[in-house]
Amino acid sequence: MSHRRPQACLERSASVRTIAPLAGNGVEMxxxxxxxxxxxxxxxxxxxxxxxxxxxxxxxxxxxxLTINAFLLAKEVRIAPPKLAATLAAALNAxxxxxxxxxxxxxxxxxxQPQALLEALFTEVLTDxxxxxxxxxxxxxxxxxEFSAPNTNKPLHLxxxxxxxxxxxxxxxxxYAGAHVLRANLFNxxxxxxxxxxxxxxxxxxxxxxxxxxxxxxxxxxxxxxRFEREFALEVAAYCDTNPEExxxxxxxxxxxxxxxxxxxxxxxxxxxxxxxxFARIPLGAECTEMLRAWERxxxxxxxxxxMMNGWAYAGFERSYADLGIxxxxxxxxxxxxxxxxxLILAGLEQGVFERRADGAVDIDxxxxxxxxxxxxxxxxxxxxxxQDIGTTVLKASQNNVDGQLWVVGDxxxxxxxxxxxxxRRMGYAWASDLxxxxxxxxxxxxxRMKSREGKVVDADDLLAETxxxxxxEVRxxxxxxxxxxxxxxxxAAAVALASLRFMLLKVNPLASMVFDPKESVKFDGDTxxxxxxxxxxxxxxxxxxxxxxxxxxxxLNDPAEVNLALTLFAFPxxxxxxxREYSPAVVANWLLxxxxxxxxxxxxxxxxxxxDAALRAARLRLCAAAATGLERGTTLLGMPLLQxx
RNA sequence: GCGCCGGUAGCUCAGCUGGAUAGAGCACGGGAUUUCUAAUCCCGCGGUCGGGGGUUCGAGUCCCCCCCGGCGCACCA
Numbered sequence: 026m027s028h029r030r031p032q033a034c035l036e037r038s039a040s041v042r043t044i045a046p047l048a049g050n051g052v053e054m055x056x057x058x059x060x061x062x063x064x065x066x067x068x069x070x071x072x073x074x075x076x077x078x079x080x081x082x083x084x085x086x087x088x089x090x091l092t093i094n095a096f097l098l099a100k101e102v103r104i105a106p107p108k109l110a111a112t113l114a115a116a117l118n119a120x121x122x123x124x125x126x127x128x129x130x131x132x133x134x135x136x137x138q139p140q141a142l143l144e145a146l147f148t149e150v151l152t153d154x155x156x157x158x159x160x161x162x163x164x165x166x167x168x169x170x171e172f173s174a175p176n177t178n179k180p181l182h183l184x185x186x187x188x189x190x191x192x193x194x195x196x197x198x199x200x201y202a203g204a205h206v207l208r209a210n211l212f213n214x215x216x217x218x219x220x221x222x223x224x225x226x227x228x229x230x231x232x233x234x235x236x237x238x239x240x241x242x243x244x245x246x247x248x249x250x251x252r253f254e255r256e257f258a259l260e261v262a263a264y265c266d267t268n269p270e271e272x273x274x275x276x277x278x279x280x281x282x283x284x285x286x287x288x289x290x291x292x293x294x295x296x297x298x299x300x301x302x303x304f305a306r307i308p309l310g311a312e313c314t315e316m317l318r319a320w321e322r323x324x325x326x327x328x329x330x331x332x333m334m335n336g337w338a339y340a341g342f343e344r345s346y347a348d349l350g351i352x353x354x355x356x357x358x359x360x361x362x363x364x365x366x367x368x369l370i371l372a373g374l375e376q377g378v379f380e381r382r383a384d385g386a387v388d389i390d391x392x393x394x395x396x397x398x399x400x401x402x403x404x405x406x407x408x409x410x411x412x413q414d415i416g417t418t419v420l421k422a423s424q425n426n427v428d429g430q431l432w433v434v435g436d437x438x439x440x441x442x443x444x445x446x447x448x449x450r451r452m453g454y455a456w457a458s459d460l461x462x463x464x465x466x467x468x469x470x471x472x473x474r475m476k477s478r479e480g481k482v483v484d485a486d487d488l489l490a491e492t493x494x495x496x497x498x499e500v501r502x503x504x505x506x507x508x509x510x511x512x513x514x515x516x517x518a519a520a521v522a523l524a525s526l527r528f529m530l531l532k533v534n535p536l537a538s539m540v541f542d543p544k545e546s547v548k549f550d551g552d553t554x555x556x557x558x559x560x561x562x563x564x565x566x567x568x569x570x571x572x573x574x575x576x577x578x579x580x581x582l583n584d585p586a587e588v589n590l591a592l593t594l595f596a597f598p599x600x601x602x603x604x605x606r607e608y609s610p611a612v613v614a615n616w617l618l619x620x621x622x623x624x625x626x627x628x629x630x631x632x633x634x635x636x637x638d639a640a641l642r643a644a645r646l647r648l649c650a651a652a653a654t655g656l657e658r659g660t661t662l663l664g665m666p667l668l669q670x671x
Numbered sequence: 672g673c674g675c676c677g678g679u680a681g682c683u684c685a686g687c688u689g690g691a692u693a694g695a696g697c698a699c700g701g702g703a704u705u706u707c708u709a710a711u712c713c714c715g716c717g718g719u720c721g722g723g724g725g726u727u728c729g730a731g732u733c734c735c736c737c738c739c740g741g742c743g744c745a746c747c748a
Contacts (some may be wrong), residue, residue: 083692084686096690096729096732104729131728132691176748215746301747386746395674396744403746411748438742439675466676467741474741499710521710533684536676538741540683545697549710552684552696567707603687615685618695625711634707671708 032093040660051148052595055122056080063093065114067109073102075602080135082592086585089127089134090142090592096131096190106131139588143579143648146591150651157658158598163204163605169425170208172198172433173351177214177338179247179477181345181485184435184540187468189351190664192433194531195611197662199431202605207425210353211417214335215360220316222246223330224309225253230306235337235589241486243341248333252479257309264307271299325426335623348489350523350664355425357417362484365416367408369452370401394447396440397450403450414445422456429459433609435465437537463608466538468530492522495557496610500671517668521555524665528554531663532614554665560621561656562671563628564649569669571634577647581640586630587648590623594655601662610663617659624652 060078068074075098083092093113095106102109107128114128127134150157154364172192175185192412193208200206213219226233226249235242265272275295287598319327327434346352370387375380379387379401387402401412421430432442442462467474475482498507509517529546533539549555568574582588593616600616603609633645660667 079688084691088691092691094690097688130691144697213748218748252734384746388746400746405746406745407748415747435742436676437742438748443675464676469741471682503708503710537684538677542683545683548697550697551710553710556696559708563708563711570707607687610686611685615695618685622695626713628707629704629712632707636707671710 028112031539032263047196048121051145051150051152052598053270055137055145056150057125058133059091059135062117062120063113066103066112067098068259070112070116071102071109072105073104075101077101082596083134086589086592089125090137090588091135093133093135094131095128095133106321139583140580142591143582146594146651147577147579147647150594150654153648153671154654154657157654158201158601160202160598160602160605162602163199163202166204166429167425167427168199168204168206168429168431169421169427170199170431170433171211171421172196172208172214173340173346173353174211174213174434176218177212177246177342178218178250180241180243180341181349181438182477183468183470183483183488184475184483186349186485186488186526187465187539188433188435189346189349190527190530191463191535191610193664194500194527194613194662195431195535195608197664198604198608198610198613200600201601201662207354207427208352209355209357209421209425211357211359212339213359214338215320215331215363217313217317219259219331220313220320221253222250223327223334224313224316225249225251225256226334227330228309229253229256231454241341241344242337243345244339244484246338246487249334251479253309253313257307258300260307260309261296261303264303265296265299273432275299275662281551304505320517347484349485350521350527350666355421357421359413362417362420363413364408365420366412366414367402367406367416369415369419370412373452378453384547389448389451391444391451394443396444396447399444399448411441411445411448414441415448418445418449418460418470419454422454428456429461430456431461431463433463434466436466436538438462439464445459463535469538469540471540471542483541488543488546489522491525491543492526493518496521496525496549499555501551503671517671520666520668521549521558522670524554524558524660525549526554526618527663527665528557528614531610532618535609537641554567557617557621557656557660557665558668559671560624561653561660562668564624564653564656565669567633568649568653571642571646571649574643574646574650577644578640579644579647584631586623586627587645590620590627590648590652593620593623594651597655597658601658604662613659615660617656617663620652620655620659626650 055245059080063078064074079094079097081092081094083089093110095109095113098109099106107130107450110131110133111135114126117123117126117133117135119125122138122145123135124138125136158174167591169617170192172195173185173189175181181189196208198204214570226246229252233245236246238245238559240248272292272295275298276291279291279294305314316327320331320389326436359381370379374381379389381387382404385404387407388398388400390398392398399411400409405408421427434442442460445499446460446462470483493515497514500514500517500521504514526546530539530541532552597616602614604612631645633642633649636642636645657667
């Protein structure tokens with residue numbers, strides 16, 4: 026009967042310093058051996074056995090390969106840290122696989138025998154490269170990840186790119202932690218905003234089609250939307266100019282509650298308010314509202330127009346998704362799901378989950394969850410956004426047999442999702458405790474936020490095309506003998522561009538808002554996806570030219586650059602696990618940057634193919650193979666394409 | 672008014688359950704190397720971690736107050 030085995034840990038300062046969850050591989054065996062030695066020593070000297078002996082990668086690796094923080098141990102066992110450190114140093118010093126162990130002010134710095142380190146690495150990475158870093162923490166779980174969810178009235182922009190990359194990468198990360206993951210899209214293909222682009226086309230576009238204009242079809246739809254907004258703004262201005270008495274009335278009310286402001290400021294505020302509240306009083310607004318009603322009663326002319334324009338939007342998205350490396354396992358459309366939820370609410374009303382108010386509306390009191398009250402059916406019996414989301418969530422859970430769901434949606438909807446989850450818990454669904462909103466922050470441009478209503482956005486297709494063009498120029502620069510044909514240049518450029526954009530948007534903590542500078546994104550030096558790809562291409566060409574590395578002897582590798590590379594590779598399983606735990610592909614991205622830094626130093630310090638020593642060359646090639654595996658696994662989690670040659 | 676999320680080098684970002692002198696990249700200054708693909712490597716410059724209290728052997732990290740920025744608190748989506 027085995028005792029409850031404490032987990033061996035590999036922790037580090039920068040991107041990774043967490044529990045290594047794997048079992049039965051080379052690295053954990055090495056770490057566990059050291060941890061076990063430590064526990065044995067502590068038991069013998071002090072009669073204590075802490076559950077958790079944390080092994081860190083020290084920030085400054087000149088201190089050692091691994092470090093044990095005795096202050097942490099002291100919290101559990103109540104013995105002075107210097108004393109613990111001294112005990113551990115004495116016990117571990119020169120005990121395989123530890124080379125030296127030194128106690129310094131409450132820390133024990135360990136230098137490992139390089140051979141033991143590298144052998145453990147080779148065992149872990151090269152025995153089953155495709156599984157390097159794969160975890161089991163989510164084994165048996167079936168998760169559905171919803172992301173993208175675009176409106177069909179305009180093309181994808183920079184914000185969608187962050188969403189799409191986060192969604193697809195998080196899905197990959199969760200899958201790698203052992204879950205069965207389904208990727209879902211939900212198209213917002215109906216509603217007043219869709220009618221705006223439809224009306225824009227009908228009234229102002231002279232029957233333009235993608236064929237007649239040669240335009241990408243979703244972009245044409247977007248132009249219709251922008252055109253509508255422009256014409257609508259003109260009508261709003263005209264209305265406001267000819268009805269000054271409405272402004273005067275509004276102003277009187279406004280001034281009762283606010284400090285006196287300048288006339289021009291008030292005028293602007295009023296117009297802003299009016300374009301929402303006075304929507305139906307503007308001719309175009311009224312027409313738009315009528316169009317929505319016609320859509321809802323299945324008016325054939327409106328439905329035909331809707332089918333045509335949605336077809337354009339979908340066709341455009343399909344191409345964009347392909348270019349961005351995005352795909353889905355299940356797809357929902359709001360036009361199919363928008364009536365869902367009502368029956369569930371009515372059933373819940375019977376069971377007392379919801380309440381019927383005096384005015385006929387149905388609501389729920391969530392004050393126990395500090396979320397206030399929420400109306401889930403209007404007094405006229407129609408649905409609100411929440412009603413639909415209750416319906417689609419239940420539908421997704423039952424159709425796909427999932428026990429957890431994740432939504433990749435901007436953080437401005439945090440409250441909405443908190444309420445949604447609370448309602449579903451009240452409704453008693455077993456899976457309601459496993460719902461998570463990955464509330465990512467907004468993407469800003471250096472000059473501020475994007476304005477989609479005015480068409481001032483960074484378009485996804487344009488950005489990818491521009492980045493690809495710059496990458497192509499870079500590829501050509503490096504192909505001085507012009508050995509590459511156009512198709513090959515284009516293929517490489519496409520990969521570099523997509524990798525760069527994915528990396529740029531994924532390396533930032535998802536929860537934080539970020540500034541994205543399109544000009545910076547097309548540079549390829551520094552902390553970029555292109556640099557990651559380049560490091561890989563160099564490795565690949567060395568490995569392809571170097572022949573077999575299977576005989577590489579770990580005992581020959583002891584250069585600090587080699588040892589550092591191995592230590593960083595050690596940390597990958599922990600990085601992958603942390604990324605899943607925190608829903609943060611950024612953890613993987615930052616780990617990749619460390620790996621690439623170590624790799625470039627290794628290239629600089631150590632000759633591989635140039636080495637005259639055949640045995641050393643084989644050993645280094647084996648290390649290169651391990652590093653290549655690390656790059657492959659990490660970039661795959663981020664959805665970055667790799668190039669064998671650059 | 673209430674709530675949530677941010678504020679770390681000139682800029683963009685790391686910094687995990689509190690732990691050793693707060694780290695990268697860009698920019699700037701210098702150097703290496705004409706390369707196993709330089710989309711590289713090394714050195715330097717640069718920080719009162721928004722401010723002030725507190726807890727602790729130890730605080731960028733935890734607690735309180737304040738300032739600044741963003742977002743919510745719809746019978747909109």
